[in-house]
Amino acid sequence: MAVRLGRQTIGMTRPVTISSTATIVGTKESEGPLSPYFDVHMKDAEWGEKTWEKTESKMQKEAAKLAVQKAGKKADDIDCAFAGDLLNQCISSGFSARELGFPYYGLYGACSTMIEGLSLGAVAIDGGGNNTAVAVASSHFCTAERQYRNPLEYGGQRTPTAQWTVTGAAAAVLEADGGGPYITHVTTGKVVDFGVIDQNNMGGAMAPAAIDTLCAHFKDTGRSPESYDLILTGDLGKVGREIVINMMNANGFNMSDNYGDSGCMIYDMETQDVHAGGSGCGCIAVTVCGYVYEMMKSGKLNNVLVLGTGALLSPTSTMQGESVPGIAHAVAISNKTE
Amino acid sequence: MAVRLGRQTIGMTRPVTISSTATIVGTKESEGPLSPYFDVHMKDAEWGEKTWEKTESKMQKEAAKLAVQKAGKKADDIDCAFAGDLLNQCISSGFSARELGFPYYGLYGACSTMIEGLSLGAVAIDGGGNNTAVAVASSHFCTAERQYRNPLEYGGQRTPTAQWTVTGAAAAVLEADGGGPYITHVTTGKVVDFGVIDQNNMGGAMAPAAIDTLCAHFKDTGRSPESYDLILTGDLGKVGREIVINMMNANGFNMSDNYGDSGCMIYDMETQDVHAGGSGCGCIAVTVCGYVYEMMKSGKLNNVLVLGTGALLSPTSTMQGESVPGIAHAVAISNKTE
Numbered sequence: 001m002a003v004r005l006g007r008q009t010i011g012m013t014r015p016v017t018i019s020s021t022a023t024i025v026g027t028k029e030s031e032g033p034l035s036p037y038f039d040v041h042m043k044d045a046e047w048g049e050k051t052w053e054k055t056e057s058k059m060q061k062e063a064a065k066l067a068v069q070k071a072g073k074k075a076d077d078i079d080c081a082f083a084g085d086l087l088n089q090c091i092s093s094g095f096s097a098r099e100l101g102f103p104y105y106g107l108y109g110a111c112s113t114m115i116e117g118l119s120l121g122a123v124a125i126d127g128g129g130n131n132t133a134v135a136v137a138s139s140h141f142c143t144a145e146r147q148y149r150n151p152l153e154y155g156g157q158r159t160p161t162a163q164w165t166v167t168g169a170a171a172a173v174l175e176a177d178g179g180g181p182y183i184t185h186v187t188t189g190k191v192v193d194f195g196v197i198d199q200n201n202m203g204g205a206m207a208p209a210a211i212d213t214l215c216a217h218f219k220d221t222g223r224s225p226e227s228y229d230l231i232l233t234g235d236l237g238k239v240g241r242e243i244v245i246n247m248m249n250a251n252g253f254n255m256s257d258n259y260g261d262s263g264c265m266i267y268d269m270e271t272q273d274v275h276a277g278g279s280g281c282g283c284i285a286v287t288v289c290g291y292v293y294e295m296m297k298s299g300k301l302n303n304v305l306v307l308g309t310g311a312l313l314s315p316t317s318t319m320q321g322e323s324v325p326g327i328a329h330a331v332a333i334s335n336k337t338e
Numbered sequence: 339m340a341v342r343l344g345r346q347t348i349g350m351t352r353p354v355t356i357s358s359t360a361t362i363v364g365t366k367e368s369e370g371p372l373s374p375y376f377d378v379h380m381k382d383a384e385w386g387e388k389t390w391e392k393t394e395s396k397m398q399k400e401a402a403k404l405a406v407q408k409a410g411k412k413a414d415d416i417d418c419a420f421a422g423d424l425l426n427q428c429i430s431s432g433f434s435a436r437e438l439g440f441p442y443y444g445l446y447g448a449c450s451t452m453i454e455g456l457s458l459g460a461v462a463i464d465g466g467g468n469n470t471a472v473a474v475a476s477s478h479f480c481t482a483e484r485q486y487r488n489p490l491e492y493g494g495q496r497t498p499t500a501q502w503t504v505t506g507a508a509a510a511v512l513e514a515d516g517g518g519p520y521i522t523h524v525t526t527g528k529v530v531d532f533g534v535i536d537q538n539n540m541g542g543a544m545a546p547a548a549i550d551t552l553c554a555h556f557k558d559t560g561r562s563p564e565s566y567d568l569i570l571t572g573d574l575g576k577v578g579r580e581i582v583i584n585m586m587n588a589n590g591f592n593m594s595d596n597y598g599d600s601g602c603m604i605y606d607m608e609t610q611d612v613h614a615g616g617s618g619c620g621c622i623a624v625t626v627c628g629y630v631y632e633m634m635k636s637g638k639l640n641n642v643l644v645l646g647t648g649a650l651l652s653p654t655s656t657m658q659g660e661s662v663p664g665i666a667h668a669v670a671i672s673n674k675t676e
Contacts, residue, residue: 107445
């Protein structure tokens with residue numbers, strides 16, 4: 001039985017282990033600083049498929065299969081999959097799940113989806129109804145550009161606050177019994193909207209949600225930034241990251257020592273021409289399942305708080321003059337069971 | 339602690355009560371046979387909003403607020419919301435959640451979303467981490483038509499297998515302690531695709547998923563159709579409903595006595611010109627939260643199995659020549675705790 005902690009947090013009592021992960025990335029991510037932590041490096045944007053949407057679906061499917069295989073399991077051993085992506089009607093996930101044969105719940109948390117999946121998977125296992133779960137998420141630069149912005153052929157100029165959608169998919173297998181790393185806490189985000197209407201400033205739009213969830217997590221658990229070796233947000237980029245440090249400081253929390261943002265880590269910000277940094281469901285997904293997981297397995301990191309950050313807009317809501325609501329979900333991962 | 343039953347089912351051990359529901363419907367649904375069971379009847383498609391998307395978001399928000407109020411609770415009493423809709427990036431849900439202030443998980447299960455929400459809410463409460471949850475879902479004829487098919491002004495001819503998207507939103511408050519009706523079992527669906535490529539034949543595309551989940555539920559629980567007063571699917575319509583009866587019969591289950599489909603119940607199939615019936619997230623949502631809930635509270639129904647059925651396509655996947663994958667999630671609801 002999990003326990004309720006404060007307004008937004010659940011503390012796990014049955015240790016939920018992340019027993020394996022798998023990551024697949026595109027060419028630009030393979031040239032970035034986290035490249036050695038990824039399992040599969042695609043040689044081009046298509047990976048043998050006729051459309052980028054089919055590629056992204058294949059990436060999810062292969063990441064899930066690889067993670068299940070690494071965990072020493074078969075498809076029939078997986079009690080439930082939690083998956084999502086950025087595409088309309090989450091087709092990358094639905095078409096991938098068609099091939100995998102797991103019982104399946106589709107999620108939409110924008111770029112927070114991987115952490116939403118880890119959260120719900122952990123809750124379902126801690127509750128006893130599932131022994132295993134797999135969380136999956138993906139994004140693809142080419143599918144996201146043509147859906148949210150312009151056809152690639154148009155070659156539109158990008159603003160300084162714009163971010164680069166990560167081409168990446170990741171999967172994590174969760175289990176009731178295992179040796180860790182363990183998901184110990186889940187903090188569910190609220191939708192927060194400070195009125196940013198610039199759809200090219202996602203970092204600014206999502207930062208208030210990250211701050212809200214961080215403050216809730218510390219309040220609910222009695223912890224502080226010093227409780228963690230690393231606090232990692234999803235894809236706030238340069239702009240959002242700076243807002244988080246400043247505003248958390250104003251809230252009495254010093255985040256300047258151990259705080260990173262996946263969007264600032266996955267590319268070389270000096271040389272890879274990504275403006276404010278990386279973004280997309282794949283950004284936090286491959287960073288957590290690649291870099292963070294390996295650092296925890298090797299004991300270089302032992303207590304990590306990861307936040308998926310999502311912007312809950314659509315091209316339609318933008319055209320109708322709406323601002324950009326943000327959300328951030330957090331899970332605490334530890335090499336100890338508490 | 340919930341218990342795992344077979345491949346796809348979870349049995350609840352902490353009784354999860356549906357302590358209140360609320361429903362809001364459009365004009366066509368107000369003229370249908372289930373009209374007396376709905377709480378709010380909109381007088382037009384706009385409900386005072388400038389766009390149909392804003393209307394649908396308002397419908398979700400007001401349904402959630404009304405359900406919380408009927409349960410004698412305040413927004414701060416709700417530990418978590420599970421919500422979704424059909425629109426790109428689930429904007430009806432995201433923008434509604436922005437106003438409500440609940441910790442929020444976004445779902446995408448196409449028209450199965452309400453049952454996905456009830457499932458995950460029940461699992462989260464049974465697991466002990468949540469004391470309350472709210473499940474919310476919506477659809478709107480005008481937002482769905484312009485997104486999935488044609489602008490309404492175009493006046494396109496509809497095929498005989500086409501269905502009519504329900505304008506409706508519903509919310510249900512779930513609680514750890516209460517007097518029922520109780521969610522006793524959750525059966526998670528797999529994605530099933532029999533290769534239907536006609537996006538105007540959703541009933542045919544989704545029926546195999548409903549059959550798969552029904553068979554799994556009966557196998558996992560040792561139950562049969564006779565265990566229930568009513569078995570209700572979401573929006574298979576005339577075409578899909580007939581496939582379910584025939585194919586379940588071929589699988590050894592007699593469904594001819596107590597099986598209904600919300601899509602065939604919400605409109606008068608003779609006079610309301612809806613072709614194969616109703617569809618959309620709102621279809622099963624308002625039928626379960628309106629009709630089924632009232633029949634259970636009054637003791638006219640005592641054991642019900644409800645299945646949300648979803649078609650996981652997008653206009654993009656259809657244009658790329660993909661078939662239509664279906665999914666069906668089931669929850670068993672009883673006036674007794676088991």
